[in-house]
Amino acid sequence: xxxxxxxxxxxxxxxxxxxxxEEEERRRGPGDGSGRIVSWNLEGNGFxxxxxxxxxxxxxxxxxxxxxxxxxxRQLNTYGFKKTASKRWEFQHEKxxxxxRNLLVEITRKKCxxxxxxxxxxxxxxxxxxxxxxxxxxxNSNNNYNNSPGLMLMELMEENKNxxxxxxxxxxxxxxxxxxxxRLLQCLSQYSAHSTxxxxxxxxxxxxx
Numbered sequence: 645x646x647x648x649x650x651x652x653x654x655x656x657x658x659x660x661x662x663x664x665x666e667e668e669e670r671r672r673g674p675g676d677g678s679g680r681i682v683s684w685n686l687e688g689n690g691f692x693x694x695x696x697x698x699x700x701x702x703x704x705x706x707x708x709x710x711x712x713x714x715x716x717x718r719q720l721n722t723y724g725f726k727k728t729a730s731k732r733w734e735f736q737h738e739k740x741x742x743x744x745r746n747l748l749v750e751i752t753r754k755k756c757x758x759x760x761x762x763x764x765x766x767x768x769x770x771x772x773x774x775x776x777x778x779x780x781x782x783x784n785s786n787n788n789y790n791n792s793p794g795l796m797l798m799e800l801m802e803e804n805k806n807x808x809x810x811x812x813x814x815x816x817x818x819x820x821x822x823x824x825x826x827r828l829l830q831c832l833s834q835y836s837a838h839s840t841x842x843x844x845x846x847x848x849x850x851x852x853x
Contacts, residue, residue, distance in 0.1 A: 652748035655719055658707045660745060663691050667742075688743065690728060690736030714806045722753050731817075 652660075666682055680694045681703060693699045693713075700713045708716065717727075725735045739747040 650749045652745075652751070653723070653753075655708075656723065656740070656748045656751055659691075659720075660740070660748060662703055662707050663742075684742045685734060685736075689738075689741050690734055691740075692729075693733040693735075696733060714803055714810075717806065718802065723751050724754055 651657075663682065663684055666680075667684060670680070670683065681698045682691060682693045682695075684691050696713050700711045700716075704711045704713070704716060720735055723737065725737045725740070728734050728736045737751060739751045741747060
């Protein structure tokens with residue numbers, strides 16, 4: 645009897661493929677790191693989405709047939725990836741490493757805990773976590789929503805939670821840049837006043853001489 649060869653989940657393979665493709669594109673490019681959308685981190689033990697907007701518009705439709713960044717993040721979470729930076733979208737998993745594609749088969753979906761679900765959602769939760777659906781891409785899950793109102797409600801609640809978190813991070817960034825703008829304007833004002841005083845003193849010196 646032939647032993648069945650294990651294969652990585654399609655989501656993991658596609659994510660790895662897009663990172664390798666971007667890495668190859670970067671090698672052929674100017675090499676200054678400008679205009680990056682997504683890349684491996686410096687250590688090669690994780691990756692960074694530098695521009696979520698461009699990633700959603702250009703990369704997700706190409707590899708996953710959707711453009712929902714929040715759905716991509718939720719899928720990462722189901723495979724145990726962790727967000728490891730507070731000011732950028734960096735994700736890591738101990739088995740997801742540059743140059744180690746062979747480790748992808750060791751990454752599995754996280755097991756659901758039935759006790760975390762109310763009784764009326766338990767059947768839907770068990771169904772969504774069954775082994776038969778282990779490698780099913782998230783973009784094809786919409787067909788199940790019509791038959792699982794509970795899952796749709798949970799999905800919407802999670803989406804809302806993620807959007808609130810993204811909004812908070814954006815507000816923090818805006819506050820940071822406003823503070824930076826204020827400090828720059830202060831410096832400019834002080835420089836302008838100093839330059840004006842210097843010119844007045846020079847003109848006065850010329851008249852006296």
